[in-house]
Amino acid sequence: MTDSTWGAGAGEDGPAGIVVGVDGSDQSICALFWAAREARRRQCPLHVVTAYTVPIFAASSMDAGYTTVDDAMIRDGAQQVLDEAIERISHYGVEVIPRVETGDAAAVLLELSEDADLMVVGSRGRGGFVGRLLGSVSSALPAHAKCPTVVVPLRTAGRLPDSGIRPPANSPDPDAVHHAVVVGVDGSEQGRAASLVAAEQARSMGLPLRILCALPPFTGSLAWVPAPLDIEALHAELREQLDAGRDWLQSHFPGLEMTVELVDGTPSEILVERTAKVELLVMGTRGRGGFAGMLLGSTSQSVMHHAKGPLMVVPDHDDPRLLDRANFGPMIAE
Incomplete structure (x- = not known):
């Protein structure tokens, strides 16, 4: 099996190419820039993906049942995170395919891995627009993905100066x-x-x-x-x-x-x-x-x-x- 075989079963709307998960955190932006460089080097599409779930809260009244947060509001927030991420890598000149998905982030990325050549995630995402896209995902995805997965730690930011992310103080030179x-x-x-x-x-x-x-x-x-x-x-x-x-x-x-x-x-x-x-x-x-x-x-x-x-x-x-x-x-x- 060679690199070109991963994602060989993808259809026209499949994610053949590189898939990167973003959630607005510095960790995910660092992964995004690494993925953009790799997509440019491979000359393949880059799927920039964010996922969200709609929280459900128990109502205070016994007869009210459950209430949900407005889906459109959360989706708009997810779309904004995605748009800002794509704008940051616009100078790379790669084909970018944005994807806002509904569902558990790990499950969404695992499904996409079935047709992808490479998955890329940051490690320990914090404070994303809703919950954490990364964190547990960066542990679950490599163990269960159907294609190779690259985990890009925040300490890598020093190698990606155009990302605008300041690396932690203990990062390697x-x-x-x-x-x-x-x-x-x-x-x-x-x-x-x-x-x-x-x-x-x-x-x-x-x-x-x-x-x-x-x-x-x-x-x-x-x-x-x-x-x-x-x-x-x-x-x-x-x-x-x-x-x-x-x-x-x-x-x-x-x-x-x-x-x-x-x-x-x-x-x-x-x-x-x-x-x-x-x-x-x-x-x-x-x-x-x-x-x-x-x-x-x-x-x-x-x-x-x-x-x-x-x-x-x-x-x-x-x-x-x-x-x-x-x-x-x-x-x-x-």
């Missing part, structure tokens, strides 16, 4: 960002699928790909191991598997510069640190028994909540290129 894409792998099928998408992204951005595996420290939690672990032998075995994985990936992307890195440390901490230093970090939704333990899953949630730069989460998907991985050397049997 944008001038120190390395022009590279990093993918976190753990030997699982999900990690391999994510590496294919990461390689597609790196190639399209004209950047090198760094394949990173973090090996958790061995602690008393492994006291049940019957014999002393030979750490050097373990590292050598993992390195052999990583190199074989790189050779497999290189066979599908022969012109792409890529390197492998095996580091000791807690996976979530290592990956969060890298988000501050590279253009994009890519990971799968979860790992299954890979050689570095459960790199993804709970780790992906931790990285999403603490990322200092754009993070792409790739859902589980079938890719025919996974079938020839065993031809290139040792791999974890799942």
Whole structure:
């Protein structure tokens, strides 16, 4: 499966292209500018989406039943948020398709993800026009979306100076960002699928790909191991598997510069640190028994909540290129 395959089933009114959720918060505007840049680079449509629900309140009188807020008033507010957002990216010259949707924001975006090439959201939206479009959405969407999702933290604002958003005081220095894409792998099928998408992204951005595996420290939690672990032998075995994985990936992307890195440390901490230093970090939704333990899953949630730069989460998907991985050397049997 390649980038162009995501959203392949979209019809003429479908959201093929990039979908970004906005709610008027600085977090969502930061995501909007990242999405606009990506849409311009890919030369694809950008769907700018906001969603709202109509609150229902219990009336004070027992015979009054329930009362609702005027739908038109809330929709007008949503439309204003959307119009202001679109105006801010008008200079990008991309095809923008505005969408005001009724319903739970997470549910709306999840449905749109079925036909999209890429979803983009900010993290922890606050004080949007009605409730929070982001926040819980930035956690739920990557875990359940049908296409890759990029979560753009507010700390990324320094890399998007034209957004007009002032980055938080503890944001990474944008001038120190390395022009590279990093993918976190753990030997699982999900990690391999994510590496294919990461390689597609790196190639399209004209950047090198760094394949990173973090090996958790061995602690008393492994006291049940019957014999002393030979750490050097373990590292050598993992390195052999990583190199074989790189050779497999290189066979599908022969012109792409890529390197492998095996580091000791807690996976979530290592990956969060890298988000501050590279253009994009890519990971799968979860790992299954890979050689570095459960790199993804709970780790992906931790990285999403603490990322200092754009993070792409790739859902589980079938890719025919996974079938020839065993031809290139040792791999974890799942």
